[in-house]
Amino acid sequence: MSFFDTSLEFLKGVGPQRAALLQKELKLFTFGDLIQHYPFRYEDRTRFYNLNEVNELMPFVQVKGKITDIELIGDKFKRRLVAYLADEYGEIELVWFQGINGIMQKLKPTINYVVFGKPSVFGNKLQMAHPEIELLTEKSEKGGYLQPVYPLSEKLRTKYIDNKFIVRLQQEVLKGSLNHIRETLPTALLQQQNLIGKKKSIINIHFPKNQEWLLRAQQRLKFEELFFIQLRLIKMKLVRQGKFKGLVFGDTVILTRFYKEHLPFDLTEAQKKVVREIYADMKSGKQMNRLLQGDVGSGKTIVGFIAILLAIGGDAQAALMAPTEILAQQHYANLKKYADLMGISIALLTGSVKKSARKPIHEQLENGTLKILIGTHALLEEEVKFNKLGLAIIDEQHRFGVAQRSKLWQKTTDFYPHVLVMTATPIPRTLAMTLYGDLEISVIDELPKGRKPIKTTHQFDSHRLKVNAFIKAQVDAGRQVYIVYPLIEESEKLDLKHVMDGYESIARAFPDLPISILHGQMKPEAKDFEMARFVKGETKIMVATTVIEVGVDVPNASVMIIESAQRFGLSQLHQLRGRVGRGAEQSYCILITDHKLGAESKTRIETMVRTNNGFEIAETDLKLRGPGDIMGTQQSGALDLLIADLGKDGELLKTAREAAHQVLDSDPLLQQPENAMILMQIESIKKAAVNWSRIS
Numbered sequence: 001m002s003f004f005d006t007s008l009e010f011l012k013g014v015g016p017q018r019a020a021l022l023q024k025e026l027k028l029f030t031f032g033d034l035i036q037h038y039p040f041r042y043e044d045r046t047r048f049y050n051l052n053e054v055n056e057l058m059p060f061v062q063v064k065g066k067i068t069d070i071e072l073i074g075d076k077f078k079r080r081l082v083a084y085l086a087d088e089y090g091e092i093e094l095v096w097f098q099g100i101n102g103i104m105q106k107l108k109p110t111i112n113y114v115v116f117g118k119p120s121v122f123g124n125k126l127q128m129a130h131p132e133i134e135l136l137t138e139k140s141e142k143g144g145y146l147q148p149v150y151p152l153s154e155k156l157r158t159k160y161i162d163n164k165f166i167v168r169l170q171q172e173v174l175k176g177s178l179n180h181i182r183e184t185l186p187t188a189l190l191q192q193q194n195l196i197g198k199k200k201s202i203i204n205i206h207f208p209k210n211q212e213w214l215l216r217a218q219q220r221l222k223f224e225e226l227f228f229i230q231l232r233l234i235k236m237k238l239v240r241q242g243k244f245k246g247l248v249f250g251d252t253v254i255l256t257r258f259y260k261e262h263l264p265f266d267l268t269e270a271q272k273k274v275v276r277e278i279y280a281d282m283k284s285g286k287q288m289n290r291l292l293q294g295d296v297g298s299g300k301t302i303v304g305f306i307a308i309l310l311a312i313g314g315d316a317q318a319a320l321m322a323p324t325e326i327l328a329q330q331h332y333a334n335l336k337k338y339a340d341l342m343g344i345s346i347a348l349l350t351g352s353v354k355k356s357a358r359k360p361i362h363e364q365l366e367n368g369t370l371k372i373l374i375g376t377h378a379l380l381e382e383e384v385k386f387n388k389l390g391l392a393i394i395d396e397q398h399r400f401g402v403a404q405r406s407k408l409w410q411k412t413t414d415f416y417p418h419v420l421v422m423t424a425t426p427i428p429r430t431l432a433m434t435l436y437g438d439l440e441i442s443v444i445d446e447l448p449k450g451r452k453p454i455k456t457t458h459q460f461d462s463h464r465l466k467v468n469a470f471i472k473a474q475v476d477a478g479r480q481v482y483i484v485y486p487l488i489e490e491s492e493k494l495d496l497k498h499v500m501d502g503y504e505s506i507a508r509a510f511p512d513l514p515i516s517i518l519h520g521q522m523k524p525e526a527k528d529f530e531m532a533r534f535v536k537g538e539t540k541i542m543v544a545t546t547v548i549e550v551g552v553d554v555p556n557a558s559v560m561i562i563e564s565a566q567r568f569g570l571s572q573l574h575q576l577r578g579r580v581g582r583g584a585e586q587s588y589c590i591l592i593t594d595h596k597l598g599a600e601s602k603t604r605i606e607t608m609v610r611t612n613n614g615f616e617i618a619e620t621d622l623k624l625r626g627p628g629d630i631m632g633t634q635q636s637g638a639l640d641l642l643i644a645d646l647g648k649d650g651e652l653l654k655t656a657r658e659a660a661h662q663v664l665d666s667d668p669l670l671q672q673p674e675n676a677m678i679l680m681q682i683e684s685i686k687k688a689a690v691n692w693s694r695i696s
């Protein structure tokens, strides 16, 4: 057992009870866990402020001076202790509401103290509540250190496990571990990347010598973390490519016929580029594993169909799996048009397809006469057997797990089909590299020509009349309008009230217009009925909660109004906006908020108004919320990062990925002596651990 696997119980000052608390509250079990419990910020003890420089806008500051007076104010139950601290320049009140007796005994006049706390102003006077106070010593006089601040919980504080306590534990465990911390990156790599060693960085991440050393320590540890993640992903890809041969689909006769006779429009440059990438994969002899990202409306479907034609040109079959029944139906309707033109057989298989209708599908699939199968999870069922599955397309990746993906490609025994994953949820590059780092990535970053960009504006509540006039004008011009209300998580009742109130006020404003309403509490049949009326154009306005987010396609709807827009996340706003702009007419999105807007809401609204680009929006979203909250990333262990931040460390991630590529390109099995450290690190970490940078 290594030093780092030692239970915290055995660290000086811990013992069984505190160990249990640290386990429960912070998930710290071992010495290694503690060492990797990094500070989340540092307090600046590098200088003393003069009291005339201090003001309430400053974060924590350090001052020094003498206590000039002490007062006990208030009665027994509302007592407070006020001590007056003065230096040559001014005075500040130090206030305590608790632990008064202890403090009183400690404070002596005429002695110099170091005081550290958050300045505030109370009744025109500068004060600090519950500051840290210590005798000024020769050592503290010199000052010059950054005080680490560790994540804690309330529970721990009540048990007297406070920051000071953790600091002491860190000092203790570091002292013992200096002989045990191993370097994990080869010297050449450290030099190339200008990084400091592991031991130095561990020491400086906890007790930085100064700001510069802190930055260097962070840089090193972040790099290491990202490097090992990328190394693992790239290795997975290499292993798969070596192991899984792909069918060679180089025959383009059928595709050329489609291009010549039936291609309904010129492909955009971005579509052409992606088609080339897919073609190169499919004829390479290696199994394709490609993620295709493209904003709503960027034309992914036709690219998918082109890939299907390549598979069929190679005498194989193709399958497309969508996450919901509605989406599967839409894909089927779209692709059937093309397939019929080309005389290629196609079928739809979802949960609601009757048993009697399934049988012929199963048979034709197995004897190879059915070429294209579109469907939902139903495709994964045991009875669904392909004659020769050459290509599996998966739409909306994030709703399917990796396990399901591989289940689909294991539907054949002697070879694996090529896999194309399509998603309309733009994922920032840094996130994609980490979540899908084992896939190749293609991006359609351009909309078809002639598409009119949706015009987005922000309106305050108070301009409702203006908005209503706009609705009226659009409906008079023959268009339809969505008005969307947020889901209020705390209360379904409130939810309903919001939409119903909205519905009533809209009905009052437009007494002559037929209006639809759609919300979560309605029965499915009622929802379908309302939706169908709107699709047919029988109703002009659709008042709804976010239930309309996926699946509906009404080209005649040209206005999306989002009420209480500040309550929506960025990606959700973007998805909602994607419901309009599908027809030939100019489309609009109006974001309505009240006057009180927080800084973050403001950024979200401004971003929406500024751009229609889903990737830009996703980048901003990532910066605002961090990776954990981005749609579909929650379950991913790859995001369980110790120190790197995918929202902020994009550049470093790129560098780390390049470095990992370099290492594996020249030494795929990590057998060269110069890579021994990397191999050792990988092997010393248990297989189950996702994060290969963890200490061991």
Ligand code: ADP
Pocket (backbone or CB within 6 Å): 265, 266, 267, 268, 271, 294, 295, 296, 297, 298, 299, 300, 301, 302, 424, 448, 449
């Ligand atoms: P998504 O990427 O959201 O799946 P679709 O494939 O559904 O987008 O395409 C959206 C619309 O744009 C469809 O009506 C499609 O026929 C059309 N389209 C796709 N590519 C082009 C193009 N290059 N030129 C013109 N229209 C296109």
Ligand code: MG
Pocket (backbone or CB within 6 Å): 300, 301
């Ligand atoms: Mg699509």
